[in-house]
Amino acid sequence: MHPDTEEEPDKAKRGVAAVDRALMILSALEASPIPRNLSEISRATGLYKSTILRLLQSLQDAGYVVRVEESKYALGPTIMQLGLAYERANPLRHIILPVMQHLVEAGSESPSFHIRQTADERLCLFRVDSHHSTLDRVHTGDRLPVRRGAAGKILLAFGSDAEPGAEFDEIRATCFATSLGERDKFCAGVAVPVFSTQGRLMGALSLSGPRERFAPEDVKRMKLSLLRAAREVTTLLGGRFPV
Incomplete structure (x- = not known):
């Protein structure tokens, strides 16, 4: 058996969990009419701040989230692009x-x-x-x-x-x-x-x-x-x- 074979299911589970948590963060930002800080996102999602910070960095890199007012976060331009694509399709x-x-x-x-x-x-x-x-x-x-x-x-x-x-x-x-x-x-x-x-x-x-x-x-x-x-x-x- 290949040494990586047994690790694949665990990797897949971790990957799915990360996606689920990222979607929770996006939902928390979408539900708020104003930008949210780390503590507010944590209360809305139940996630640890360290986990949120790690995922926010990936979401920022992809344009799904932007950082505003130094310590607050809001939905980014990629969300708008997806919305426009949805409208067209x-x-x-x-x-x-x-x-x-x-x-x-x-x-x-x-x-x-x-x-x-x-x-x-x-x-x-x-x-x-x-x-x-x-x-x-x-x-x-x-x-x-x-x-x-x-x-x-x-x-x-x-x-x-x-x-x-x-x-x-x-x-x-x-x-x-x-x-x-x-x-x-x-x-x-x-x-x-x-x-x-x-x-x-x-x-x-x-x-x-x-x-x-x-x-x-x-x-x-x-x-x-x-x-x-x-x-x-x-x-x-x-x-x-x-x-």
Whole structure:
């Protein structure tokens, strides 16, 4: 046996661990609206400062992180380059945003498109504000709890680790979820799934706004328009809508 053979798995594990820790650091910086110092990054990630410093050097060398104000760190220009590349290559924006804009022009509440970000969070990938004078507080890039809100219910019901329970069985049967004051007592929302090829869930398309505009007759009307939109987007993505 080659002398290096037994060491390879350990090397691979160390490599994966380093990547995981570097991603934790990037997530900690992404989650903060201002640069963070070493102690703040350590508290956010649970990593030792010595480990963070070692990984920050590699991240700085690659442009993923920049050092500012002598002892603080922020996301670097490489992150922006990746974002621009994602914008160019991502077909979702060109498919979903026109459908969302059409919903708004038809007088709907504010549409958003959410994807699963972590075990506990969802990410608002796209958002278009309605023409109504009052709006709910959701913006593109917001991270929201996956266990509160209509879009979160959709992600839980149709995700790869589908949530059990009668409520989620009903959501799977109807491809429709509602939320009245769960995330914010003054707001409400409805949501439907969007699929791509082979029935893979792409995300949740939702309408949200002030709770007083979500009476039963309003929700019924929203359901029809939202399901039509979800079918359209699913077809454009090469999928088949189940209902």
